[in-house]
Amino acid sequence: MASLEQIKLLINLARIDGDVAEKERQFIINIGQANHMLVAEILPLFSGDHTVVIPSDLTVDEKFDYILHLVQLMKIDEKIYNEEIKFCAKVASNLGFSHEVMFEMMLNVKSATMGENELESLKRLASRYLKKN
Secondary structure, X not given: OOOHHHHXXXXXXXXXXXXXXXXXXXXXXXXXXHOOOOHHHHHHHHHOOXXXXXXXXXXXXXXXXXXXXXXXXXXXXXXXXXXXXXXXXHHHHHOOEOOOHHHHHHHHOOOOOOOHHHHHHHHHHHHOOEOOO
């Protein structure tokens, strides 16, 4: 489930290239709405700077959702910038993944809707990159 922190994280990523494209804005709003946030709660977030906060109590599924949504957002405008990749790799690391997970995610994540089987397969693949505590 997307949290306010995740929405802020996605907004930070969308702003890296200096401009939040309409596709990016709509993607973020859709994620918020799918998780019971109101558009009126989400829209003001686009105009502020946000500290990157990664909750420490995320489940493995929630960690996967974080990186999945980051990579989908990064790919949505069909332009991938080095700064976006670095940002996503840093977040993945903070979530407990080794940096190699980003290569797998970038190769296998689609910006369009993915089927349940694709997502489950990708989740299993990503879980291999979770660092052992």
